[in-house]
Amino acid sequence: MEQNGSIYLDYAATTPLDSEVLDAMLPYFRENFGNPSSIHRFGQRAEAALEQARETVATALNARASEILFTSGGTEGDNLALRGAALAMRKKNGAQRILISPVEHHAVLHTAQQLASDYDFKLDFLPVDRYGQVDPEDVEASLRADTAVVSVVYANNEIGTINPIAEIGKVCRQRNVPFHTDAVQAAAHLKMDVEADQVNFLAVGAHKFYGPKGVGALYVRRGMKILPTQTGGGQENGFRAGTQNIPYIIGLAESLRKAQLGLDARREYFTQLRDRIIAGVTASIPRANLTGHPTQRLPNHASFVFEGVDGNALLMMLDLEGFACSSGSACRVGTPKPSEVLLAAGYSKNWALGSLRITVGHDSTPEHVERFLDVLPRLVEKARS
Template sequence: MVWQERVYLDYAATTPVDERVIKAILPYFSPNFGNPSSVHFEGQQAEAALEEARERIAQALGAKPREIIFTSGGTESDNLAVRGLALAERKRRGATRILITPVEHHAVSATAHQLEDVYGFKVEYIPVDSHGQVDPDDLRALINADTALVSVIYANNEIGTINPIAEIAKICCEKNVPFHTDAVQAVAHLSLDVESLGVTALSLGAHKFYGPKGVGALYLRRGTSIVPTQTGGAQENGLRAGTENIPLIVGMAEALSLVLEDLDRESERLRTLRDRLIEGVLESIPRARLTGHPTQRLPNHASFAFEHVDANLLLMHLDHEGFACSSGSACKTGNPEPSEVLQAIGLTPQWAMGGLRVTLGRGTSQDHIERFLEVLPQVVEKCRVINRVS
């Protein structure tokens, strides 16, 4: 096969690490390799780097440094928030209901269901509309004194829809119920001022905003009760045991600072490319539909469903043509299943099996979009022919 170049269109899955971030990280492998819990000079150097990173991330979020807990990534942050807050609220006031949406990342939904299966909580769903968005009035009708926790994703990883987080947080505050949001996909593109949002807890992961994999953070509002889910040492104010990964934490702080410096300009550039992509796909491919909200969506995020197309096959053919994308379908080899998110927004299996997520980033150009629009209609038609034959 001959490619002009490979085109990466899967920035929602992960992003390349910024070279400036790599430069910031390297000294903390060596020579500044100390353990921040050690009292000697090397340990003090590491602790200073840790606390400087904490202050930088807190400032970026409009938080206090003590409200930042470092974790191994967005998944652990979600786990700590959902499990830790729910257990604390049951201990504090006997609350046993957990409210989530049917379009949460599995780091939230699987944790909630484990709490139901193992710990006796009851999980209930806040409905979403055909765009995957929550109506705050629906939450208002569900929340009550027995609600231990509400968790609603800020911006959906699969379909890009943005939720009215500040309105949801206000309802939770009125009812004195902790509110967590998974903001992993939102960090590189949306405002995350925690005071304006009014959230109790907010999760982020560095590799979604040009930082390293394997590191994340949880914002936890000061004074909030939470049960640690990783125990041992007294790191992170006793809320997350284990020696902190100083190189990656330093890298996350640098990456977040850099992405926020250019947030407005880059979001506008990506929004223009995204809109061209959406327009081109819907004009050129029959039986195609946009999934997620048409306007209240991430500026870099375009997602589609194609009737009678197998998403795995579509991705394979796109990869063969030199394009890296993702599917909206949670397909397993030999056992394809329709996407839970696409079914939750009302798509039938013949549509939900054909999900495609195209996410843009710093390396995406107008030429990449035009080349993709040349190739995609042919690939979709090829997949439909194969589907008819089989």
């Protein structure tokens, strides 16, 4: 996307609202504005739209409609799954241990840390390799009778690495341990199938795949127990109280449906752009490393570290030159600390502070990529000086 001479290369942070998604949402702001909990015809129309959206999301994930809960986004979904499952498992059998990877999004990491500090759970971290990837054998070796829940990110938002979720899910199922995955980045680019992946909980957020901000969905496998963290009127099968945001839920369902259609064609195009960025950066800039797995990574995602560079200073230079990128996670911008993800992958602080993430999207073109590659080497050299 290019606006007023500026090129957007930060699609992992957020995406523009798809025009067809907006068209689907608009009638539910005024014409069909009813509360789905109301029994009159206005409420009935809203409830019908709500349940149709639930069916659409379930189909996209290969789930049952009754297994879909609507949330305010990926962060709430991660919170509800992890906190709700941990508390439910402790209530059921006294399980006190939470097992996550050290490269989780803060929605998982900080929730797990709060459960440990304020709720007396024990938090353990799985090892990751230099690509930030979790080995299913390490998961199997780390499981114990007191493990309440396992959470491993589907695809990392900072470095793009894809984890072997189906293999991890199989291990957890064999040991009857609830398994959650944050699929917020993955759902835009990878085929979602909760049965094949053997997950118990899976969270998505609409604004990562050209839907509206402020809405998401959480898959909860039938039979799984979670304690609700938001109580009230009993909406969403009692798991998440509050009047449902019908227009945004419609937008979520339509954007997820579209995201899961034509994945192969989009993946091929994005991969071409991604690989050109990777080749151009590594060939033209000394003391630069690709972060994340070289092949098992999101098709639109290129990420690097540059030795001796302040990543935030580089971002500001790029912005002045007309390029919108990110330094790792969008949630980290402005934070003068090295990324936990990069430290876990084995980078020193001097390298980890110089991170840069470039993510392409529907409106990206080869010309945008070439213009970016023409500018970046000079700016990295300037940042070093």
